[in-house]
Amino acid sequence: MNSLDYEWRLREVMATRGLFTTTKLIPLLNERGVHLSASQVYRLATEKPERLNLQVLVALMDALECSADDLIGKIQMPAARRDANGTEAGTTEPGLEVLKHKGYRPRRAGILPPNAG
Helix, strand or coil, X not given: CCEEEEEECHHHHHHHCCCCCHHHHHXXXXXXXXXXXXXXXXXXXXXXXXXXXHXXXXXXXXXXXXXXXXXXXXXXXXXXXXXXXCCECCCCCXXXXXXXXXXXXXXXXXXXXXCCC
């Protein structure tokens, strides 16, 4: 069974509209009745939100003249294989897979004698 995840593309949508700093988004949200601090808007643009107020989402869509599909992308993740113990088999850090894809491989460790060095 595949699991679902999502990507948050607010920063990309902002860039396509010529907004390269989060401080320029604050007045656009204020005009639509959404009052967030500078740090809240920064986190909203730079991090994937776990929870999002629908009024904020609608204000973003109106301010940036986009749809929810433009801001939120669905990602289908392959199902994790489980080993005999019931834990996920072959799990690695996400960055490690990118490095492996680019051709970087870990170097085999060697054991040196105690006096070498």
